[in-house]
Amino acid sequence: MGWFLGFGVAGLVVLALALVFDGLLESIGGGPDGFLSLPVIAGFVSALGFTGAVVMGAAGAGPFVATLSGVVAGVVAGWSTWWFSRALIRSGEPAPRxxxxxxxxxxxxxxxxxxxxxxxxxxxxxxxxxxxxxxxxxxxxxxxxxxxxxxxxxxxxxxxxxx
Incomplete structure (x- = not known):
């Protein structure tokens, strides 16, 4: 369970870094859509870690089931982060000046x-x-x-x- 909590905290650290280094990995993979952006990675790693810890600790499941559950939750969190960020970027409203x-x-x-x-x-x-x-x-x-x-x-x- 310690590994999963470590992944969860690491994801939060990556999210904090995303605030500082905004757009660092946007051009890697996915072209202009950047599915490997720091917020997407942070969402995936945090969801994997915290979900794995909850499944292992609260449900008493083994490491395989906890990892599988964490990966599924991580993919959902990463995809959601990517989708919402694209929706915000494409909102069409210009920034006020x-x-x-x-x-x-x-x-x-x-x-x-x-x-x-x-x-x-x-x-x-x-x-x-x-x-x-x-x-x-x-x-x-x-x-x-x-x-x-x-x-x-x-x-x-x-x-x-x-x-």
């Missing part, structure tokens, strides 16, 4: 003085993000504003919304 903010609305959280910067709360891909904001005139805290342009990755020009 700062340029997408032009024409959106937000609210001033720190007043914008004449010729200076304040802060506005905007929503990029549904997530609230604070940006430094400049305006042609003073804008009070709490005012709803429109983004005219994006100056940099962290700053925008805004104008108050006319109701």
């Amino acid at each position: 700062g340029e997408d903010l032009a024409g959106t609305s937000g609210a001033v959280v720190t007043a914008i003085p004449v010729g200076g910067y304040g802060e506005v709360l905007l929503y990029l891909a549904g997530q609230p993000v604070k940006y430094a904001a400049k305006s042609t005139g003073p804008v009070a805290r709490g005012t709803e504003v429109w983004v005219d342009s994006v100056l940099s990755p962290t700053s925008v020009t805004v104008r108050p919304v006319d109701h």
Whole structure:
């Protein structure tokens, strides 16, 4: 059972390495689909190890049955990881960019003085993000504003919304 737990932990270590070395083995085997990616290997090894340990320890099965069960669980886990990662990659939605903010609305959280910067709360891909904001005139805290342009990755020009 110790070997199986070792495989399970090793799979978790490989998964941690996959976060650091993302895409390392993507081009090996399977062409662009990369069925030998680090997350797939991590899923296979972890499922093999932990399933083998559970089958051997809880069910009292021998090493052969535990290994066979672990391999089946590992193949299922590896295939599932591969399938879900492909589905996420092919979702078709482009990643949000700062340029997408032009024409959106937000609210001033720190007043914008004449010729200076304040802060506005905007929503990029549904997530609230604070940006430094400049305006042609003073804008009070709490005012709803429109983004005219994006100056940099962290700053925008805004104008108050006319109701």
